[in-house]
Amino acid sequence: MKQKKWLDEYGRQSRSEDDQRSKKTAYFGYRKIPEDEKTQWVLRHFNTVAKRYDLMNTLLSFGIHHLWKRNAIRIMNLNPGDRVLDVCGGTGDLAILAAGPVGRNGRVIIYDINRAMIEAGVHKVAHLPLNERIWFVQGDAEHVSFPDGYFDAAMVGFGIRNVTHMDQGFKEMGRVLKPGGKMMCLEFSKPTSPLFRWLYDIYSFHVMPVIGEVIAGSSKAYLHLTESIRTFAMPNELTAVLKQVGFSTVTEHKLTNGIAMIHLALKG
Ligand SMILES: C[S@@+](CC[C@H](N)C(=O)[O-])C[C@H]1O[C@@H](n2cnc3c(N)ncnc32)[C@H](O)[C@@H]1O
Numbered sequence: 281m282k283q284k285k286w287l288d289e290y291g292r293q294s295r296s297e298d299d300q301r302s303k304k305t306a307y308f309g310y311r312k313i314p315e316d317e318k319t320q321w322v323l324r325h326f327n328t329v330a331k332r333y334d335l336m337n338t339l340l341s342f343g344i345h346h347l348w349k350r351n352a353i354r355i356m357n358l359n360p361g362d363r364v365l366d367v368c369g370g371t372g373d374l375a376i377l378a379a380g381p382v383g384r385n386g387r388v389i390i391y392d393i394n395r396a397m398i399e400a401g402v403h404k405v406a407h408l409p410l411n412e413r414i415w416f417v418q419g420d421a422e423h424v425s426f427p428d429g430y431f432d433a434a435m436v437g438f439g440i441r442n443v444t445h446m447d448q449g450f451k452e453m454g455r456v457l458k459p460g461g462k463m464m465c466l467e468f469s470k471p472t473s474p475l476f477r478w479l480y481d482i483y484s485f486h487v488m489p490v491i492g493e494v495i496a497g498s499s500k501a502y503l504h505l506t507e508s509i510r511t512f513a514m515p516n517e518l519t520a521v522l523k524q525v526g527f528s529t530v531t532e533h534k535l536t537n538g539i540a541m542i543h544l545a546l547k548g
Contacts, residue, residue, distance in 0.1 A: 285481055286470055286510045295511060297447050297521075306444050309507030318444040319420070323394055325442075325501055326370075330396035332496040334371055334404070339495065340488055340502075346373070348535050349437060352466045352542050353377040355533060361385045362432040367421045367453060368392055368439020372401040372414060374466070378435070379410040389431075390416045391424060392439075421449040426456045433457070435464040441512050451525045457547040463527060465518070465543040468509040472538040480539065484509070515541050 287295070295307055306318040313321060329336065337345050353374065358364060360383030366375040369390030378388045392398050398416050405411045419425050421436070421443045434453040443449040453463050471477040484506040492502030513521065518541070519530045527545035534541060 285485075286477075289514075292511070292513060292517065297445055301445070307511060309504045310511065315444060319393070322442045325504060326394040327396050328498045328501045329496050330371075330394065330400050333397065333400060334373075336492065336496055336502075339491060344536060345540075348466060348540050348542075349373050349377055351533075351535065352435070352437065352464055353381070355542055355544055356433055356435065356462055356464045358382055358386075358433060363430065364388045365424070365426070365431045365434040365453065365456060366390045367424070367434060367436040367449065368442065369416075369437075370394070370397040370401060370439070372405050374435055374437045375401075375414050376405065376408060376410070378433075379408075379413040382413060384413070386413060388414050389426075390414065391419055391421065392416070393418065393420050422452060424452040424456050428455055429458045429461075430456050431458065431461060433462045433464070435466070437466040438468065440465055440467055441508050446513075447521055447525055450522060450527070454526050454547050459548045461547045463522075463545045463547065465522075465545075467518070467541060467543075468512065469515055469534075469538050469541040470510075471536075472534075476537050515543070518543055 300306055304315045305312050306315045308318060308321045358378055358381040362382045364378050364382060366388055369375050369392050372390050375388040375390045382388060390401060395418060398418055402416055405414050422445060434457055440446050440449055471480050488502045488506060489499035493499035515532045519532060522530045522543060522545045528548060530543055530545040532541060532543055
């Protein structure tokens with residue numbers, strides 16, 4: 281059987297936000313679903329993986345996701361006293377790393393829609409020395425419950441793929457940022473080397489779901505992860521979306537042959 285893999289430009293365009301909005305549909309991996317059901321699909325997905333989320337990330341990435349996240353926070357160049365929003369913050373890896381540079385007067389708010397992911401994060405953060413700098417708020421990235429211009433920086437790590445209308449999620453991040461505030465997006469992408477991509481595809485389609493079944497009790501959840509990465513915007517397309525919603529000076533940083541990308545953008 282021929283395996284469906286990376287969408288080409290035409291495939292990605294046909295799934296563009298505007299196109300999907302007009303048809304009131306959305307995608308969950310390769311599957312087309314009604315737009316208003318996507319949040320529920322995503323909630324169920326993270327309910328399934330929440331308890332083993334951190335362990336699975338570390339196993340599946342051989343620990344490399346920690347380096348990517350460290351890199352992302354370093355690139356943000358946070359300052360003491362900064363207020364930082366961690367959209368789709370989940371179990372708080374990025375927030376924990378940001379809690380150091382923001383200092384004792386700074387705050388990092390983890391903003392996530394999923395209760396089970398937040399609970400896993402609360403438990404993890406509670407044992408850390410900088411825990412009083414990290415707060416949790418449950419909510420949808422498309423409607424951030426903070427006033428305009430409240431944050432110095434905003435970030436989203438491996439989350440924007442899950443938001444039904446990615447542009448609306450970015451718009452909200454822009455709205456709550458102060459003028460000149462920084463926005464960082466860390467997200468999976470497509471490896472640039474064909475050989476590396478071939479190996480990565482074999483690993484993603486045939487090994488990751490098996491590990492997912494054994495450790496987290498769900499091969500489907502990890503097949504979904506694999507699919508959602510292969511249908512996501514390319515780096516230049518993501519840059520175009522960021523500019524379209526009003527960010528300026530967007531820079532792209534490639535990680536591990538393009539498996540992941542950091543986009544850093546400024547408000548206004
Ligand atoms: C892959 S996890 C990333 C967690 C964390 N940022 C990290 O890097 O490990 C994606 C997170 O996005 C959250 N999420 C998905 N859709 C969301 C939405 N519409 N609003 C807020 N959070 C959402 C999920 O609940 C999940 O915790």
